[in-house]
Amino acid sequence: GESVGLHLPTLSVQEGDNSIINCAYSNSASDYFIWYKQESGKGPQFIIDIRSNMDKRQGQRVTVLLNKTVKHLSLQIAATQPGDSAVYFCAEVTGANNLFFGTGTRLTVIP
Amino acid sequence: EADIYQTPRYLVIGTGKKITLECSQTMGHDKMYWYQQDPGMELHLIHYSYGVNSTEKGDLSSESTVSRIRTEHFPLTLESARPSHTSQYLCATTQTVPNTGELFFGEGSRLTVL
Numbered sequence: 001g002e003s004v005g006l007h008l009p010t011l012s013v014q015e016g017d018n019s020i021i022n023c024a025y026s027n028s029a030s031d032y033f034i035w036y037k038q039e040s041g042k043g044p045q046f047i048i049d050i051r052s053n054m055d056k057r058q059g060q061r062v063t064v065l066l067n068k069t070v071k072h073l074s075l076q077i078a079a080t081q082p083g084d085s086a087v088y089f090c091a092e093v094t095g096a097n098n099l100f101f102g103t104g105t106r107l108t109v110i111p
Numbered sequence: 112e113a114d115i116y117q118t119p120r121y122l123v124i125g126t127g128k129k130i131t132l133e134c135s136q137t138m139g140h141d142k143m144y145w146y147q148q149d150p151g152m153e154l155h156l157i158h159y160s161y162g163v164n165s166t167e168k169g170d171l172s173s174e175s176t177v178s179r180i181r182t183e184h185f186p187l188t189l190e191s192a193r194p195s196h197t198s199q200y201l202c203a204t205t206q207t208v209p210n211t212g213e214l215f216f217g218e219g220s221r222l223t224v225l
Contacts, residue, residue: 008151008152008153031212032212034212034213034214036214041218041219041221042218042219043201043217043218043219044154044201044214044216046213046214046215049212049213087151089154091212091214093212099205099212099214101153101154103153104153104154106151
Protein backbone atom coordinates (compact mmCIF):
# COMPACT_ATOMS: atom_id res chain seq x y z
CA GLY A 1 0.00 0.00 0.00
CA GLU A 2 0.98 3.62 -0.32
CA SER A 3 3.08 4.77 2.61
CA VAL A 4 1.62 7.43 4.87
CA GLY A 5 4.14 9.57 6.72
CA LEU A 6 7.72 9.07 7.75
CA HIS A 7 9.59 5.98 8.87
CA LEU A 8 10.01 5.91 12.62
CA PRO A 9 13.31 6.69 14.33
CA THR A 10 14.81 3.74 16.15
CA LEU A 11 16.56 3.16 19.45
CA SER A 12 18.42 -0.01 20.39
CA VAL A 13 19.43 -0.75 23.98
CA GLN A 14 20.95 -3.65 25.83
CA GLU A 15 18.70 -5.58 28.17
CA GLY A 16 19.06 -4.18 31.66
CA ASP A 17 20.12 -0.72 30.53
CA ASN A 18 17.94 2.35 30.89
CA SER A 19 16.13 3.72 27.83
CA ILE A 20 15.31 7.33 27.12
CA ILE A 21 12.83 8.14 24.40
CA ASN A 22 12.38 11.75 23.42
CA CYS A 23 9.54 13.72 21.93
CA ALA A 24 9.12 17.33 20.86
CA TYR A 25 5.67 18.86 20.92
CA SER A 26 4.34 21.96 19.27
CA ASN A 27 1.43 23.38 21.24
CA SER A 28 2.31 25.28 24.41
CA ALA A 29 -1.39 25.23 25.39
CA SER A 30 -1.54 21.44 25.67
CA ASP A 31 -3.18 20.25 28.91
CA TYR A 32 -1.90 16.69 29.10
CA PHE A 33 0.82 14.62 27.57
CA ILE A 34 0.52 10.88 27.22
CA TRP A 35 2.92 8.11 26.29
CA TYR A 36 1.60 5.09 24.43
CA LYS A 37 3.25 1.74 23.73
CA GLN A 38 2.35 -0.17 20.58
CA GLU A 39 3.44 -3.76 20.24
CA SER A 40 3.55 -5.42 16.86
CA GLY A 41 0.09 -6.17 15.49
CA LYS A 42 -1.74 -4.42 18.32
CA GLY A 43 -3.28 -1.07 19.05
CA PRO A 44 -1.43 1.50 21.18
CA GLN A 45 -1.76 1.13 24.94
CA PHE A 46 -1.56 3.84 27.58
CA ILE A 47 1.64 3.86 29.63
CA ILE A 48 1.71 7.08 31.63
CA ASP A 49 0.51 10.64 31.41
CA ILE A 50 1.57 13.98 32.84
CA ARG A 51 -0.31 17.22 33.31
CA SER A 52 1.14 20.41 31.90
CA ASN A 53 1.62 21.83 35.42
CA MET A 54 4.00 19.01 36.35
CA ASP A 55 7.66 18.45 35.50
CA LYS A 56 8.00 14.80 36.38
CA ARG A 57 5.86 11.79 37.00
CA GLN A 58 6.91 8.29 37.91
CA GLY A 59 5.24 4.98 37.31
CA GLN A 60 6.40 1.42 37.56
CA ARG A 61 9.85 1.40 35.88
CA VAL A 62 8.87 4.45 33.81
CA THR A 63 9.40 8.15 34.38
CA VAL A 64 8.12 10.96 32.21
CA LEU A 65 9.83 14.34 32.22
CA LEU A 66 8.26 17.48 30.83
CA ASN A 67 10.27 20.56 29.88
CA LYS A 68 7.81 23.23 28.86
CA THR A 69 10.54 25.77 28.14
CA VAL A 70 11.78 23.82 25.15
CA LYS A 71 8.54 21.87 24.55
CA HIS A 72 10.20 18.55 25.16
CA LEU A 73 8.89 15.35 26.66
CA SER A 74 10.86 12.23 27.51
CA LEU A 75 10.07 8.72 28.65
CA GLN A 76 12.65 6.90 30.71
CA ILE A 77 12.39 3.14 31.10
CA ALA A 78 14.51 1.64 33.84
CA ALA A 79 16.16 -1.77 33.47
CA THR A 80 14.80 -2.29 29.96
CA GLN A 81 13.46 -5.77 29.27
CA PRO A 82 12.79 -7.63 26.00
CA GLY A 83 9.07 -7.10 26.58
CA ASP A 84 9.64 -3.38 26.31
CA SER A 85 10.44 -3.72 22.60
CA ALA A 86 7.71 -1.77 20.84
CA VAL A 87 6.95 1.54 19.20
CA TYR A 88 6.44 4.39 21.65
CA PHE A 89 4.30 7.39 20.78
CA CYS A 90 3.93 10.61 22.68
CA ALA A 91 0.67 12.50 22.38
CA GLU A 92 -0.42 15.95 23.44
CA VAL A 93 -3.97 16.70 24.51
CA THR A 94 -5.49 20.12 24.05
CA GLY A 95 -8.94 21.58 24.61
CA ALA A 96 -11.80 19.13 24.39
CA ASN A 97 -9.75 15.95 24.14
CA ASN A 98 -8.06 16.87 20.89
CA LEU A 99 -5.17 14.46 20.86
CA PHE A 100 -2.19 14.77 18.54
CA PHE A 101 0.32 11.96 18.17
CA GLY A 102 4.04 12.44 17.71
CA THR A 103 6.10 10.53 15.17
CA GLY A 104 6.91 7.59 17.43
CA THR A 105 10.14 5.76 18.21
CA ARG A 106 10.83 2.07 17.72
CA LEU A 107 12.62 0.61 20.73
CA THR A 108 14.53 -2.64 20.25
CA VAL A 109 15.92 -4.39 23.31
CA ILE A 110 18.99 -6.52 22.63
CA PRO A 111 19.19 -9.60 24.89
CA GLU B 112 -10.27 -0.85 31.10
CA ALA B 113 -12.20 0.04 27.99
CA ASP B 114 -13.75 -2.71 25.94
CA ILE B 115 -13.43 -1.86 22.29
CA TYR B 116 -13.84 -4.38 19.52
CA GLN B 117 -12.87 -4.21 15.90
CA THR B 118 -13.89 -6.63 13.17
CA PRO B 119 -12.58 -8.04 10.99
CA ARG B 120 -9.04 -8.26 12.36
CA TYR B 121 -7.72 -9.18 8.93
CA LEU B 122 -9.33 -8.73 5.52
CA VAL B 123 -8.07 -9.40 2.01
CA ILE B 124 -10.33 -8.20 -0.79
CA GLY B 125 -10.24 -7.35 -4.46
CA THR B 126 -10.23 -3.90 -6.01
CA GLY B 127 -13.63 -2.28 -6.34
CA LYS B 128 -15.28 -4.10 -3.45
CA LYS B 129 -17.24 -2.26 -0.80
CA ILE B 130 -16.13 -2.95 2.75
CA THR B 131 -17.14 -1.88 6.21
CA LEU B 132 -14.85 -2.05 9.19
CA GLU B 133 -16.76 -2.38 12.43
CA CYS B 134 -15.90 -0.75 15.73
CA SER B 135 -17.92 -1.21 18.89
CA GLN B 136 -17.32 -0.13 22.47
CA THR B 137 -19.13 -1.03 25.67
CA MET B 138 -17.89 1.79 27.89
CA GLY B 139 -20.41 4.43 26.86
CA HIS B 140 -17.62 6.77 25.73
CA ASP B 141 -18.91 9.71 23.73
CA LYS B 142 -15.87 10.26 21.54
CA MET B 143 -14.65 7.80 18.94
CA TYR B 144 -11.85 7.96 16.40
CA TRP B 145 -10.45 6.16 13.37
CA TYR B 146 -6.72 6.19 12.73
CA GLN B 147 -4.85 4.84 9.72
CA GLN B 148 -1.40 3.39 10.24
CA ASP B 149 0.97 1.71 7.81
CA PRO B 150 3.36 -0.83 9.38
CA GLY B 151 6.10 0.90 11.33
CA MET B 152 4.72 4.31 10.51
CA GLU B 153 2.89 7.16 12.20
CA LEU B 154 -0.74 7.23 13.28
CA HIS B 155 -2.96 9.46 11.19
CA LEU B 156 -6.42 10.59 12.24
CA ILE B 157 -8.92 10.08 9.42
CA HIS B 158 -12.31 10.44 11.16
CA TYR B 159 -13.72 11.28 14.56
CA SER B 160 -17.04 11.65 16.31
CA TYR B 161 -17.97 13.55 19.45
CA GLY B 162 -21.30 11.84 19.84
CA VAL B 163 -24.34 10.43 18.07
CA ASN B 164 -24.94 12.01 14.64
CA SER B 165 -21.60 13.83 14.87
CA THR B 166 -18.82 12.94 12.42
CA GLU B 167 -15.82 14.94 11.27
CA LYS B 168 -12.89 14.37 8.94
CA GLY B 169 -9.47 14.13 10.50
CA ASP B 170 -6.07 15.44 9.54
CA LEU B 171 -5.43 12.92 6.78
CA SER B 172 -7.63 12.92 3.72
CA SER B 173 -9.43 9.63 3.31
CA GLU B 174 -11.89 8.23 0.80
CA SER B 175 -13.66 6.39 3.56
CA THR B 176 -16.86 7.47 5.30
CA VAL B 177 -18.15 6.92 8.82
CA SER B 178 -21.45 7.04 10.66
CA ARG B 179 -22.44 7.35 14.31
CA ILE B 180 -26.05 6.32 14.71
CA ARG B 181 -25.48 4.74 18.13
CA THR B 182 -23.06 5.71 20.86
CA GLU B 183 -21.40 2.32 20.93
CA HIS B 184 -20.95 1.85 17.19
CA PHE B 185 -18.67 3.71 14.74
CA PRO B 186 -18.30 1.83 11.43
CA LEU B 187 -15.95 2.90 8.65
CA THR B 188 -16.89 2.22 5.02
CA LEU B 189 -14.95 2.16 1.80
CA GLU B 190 -17.34 2.21 -1.17
CA SER B 191 -14.78 0.99 -3.69
CA ALA B 192 -11.55 -0.36 -2.26
CA ARG B 193 -8.23 0.20 -4.05
CA PRO B 194 -4.70 -1.10 -3.39
CA SER B 195 -3.79 2.33 -1.96
CA HIS B 196 -6.26 1.62 0.86
CA THR B 197 -4.11 -1.24 2.10
CA SER B 198 -3.23 -0.33 5.68
CA GLN B 199 -4.11 -0.91 9.31
CA TYR B 200 -7.14 0.90 10.66
CA LEU B 201 -7.33 1.55 14.38
CA CYS B 202 -10.47 2.57 16.24
CA ALA B 203 -10.22 4.43 19.55
CA THR B 204 -12.52 5.92 22.18
CA THR B 205 -12.33 8.39 25.00
CA GLN B 206 -14.72 10.14 27.32
CA THR B 207 -15.20 13.83 27.87
CA VAL B 208 -15.57 13.47 31.62
CA PRO B 209 -13.14 13.01 33.24
CA ASN B 210 -11.09 14.90 30.69
CA THR B 211 -7.85 12.95 30.68
CA GLY B 212 -7.49 12.66 26.96
CA GLU B 213 -6.51 9.00 27.25
CA LEU B 214 -7.53 7.03 24.19
CA PHE B 215 -8.43 3.37 24.38
CA PHE B 216 -7.57 1.54 21.20
CA GLY B 217 -8.94 -1.55 19.56
CA GLU B 218 -6.66 -4.25 18.18
CA GLY B 219 -6.97 -2.87 14.67
CA SER B 220 -8.22 -4.10 11.31
CA ARG B 221 -5.53 -4.92 8.81
CA LEU B 222 -6.83 -4.43 5.29
CA THR B 223 -5.16 -5.69 2.12
CA VAL B 224 -6.63 -4.73 -1.24
CA LEU B 225 -5.39 -6.74 -4.19
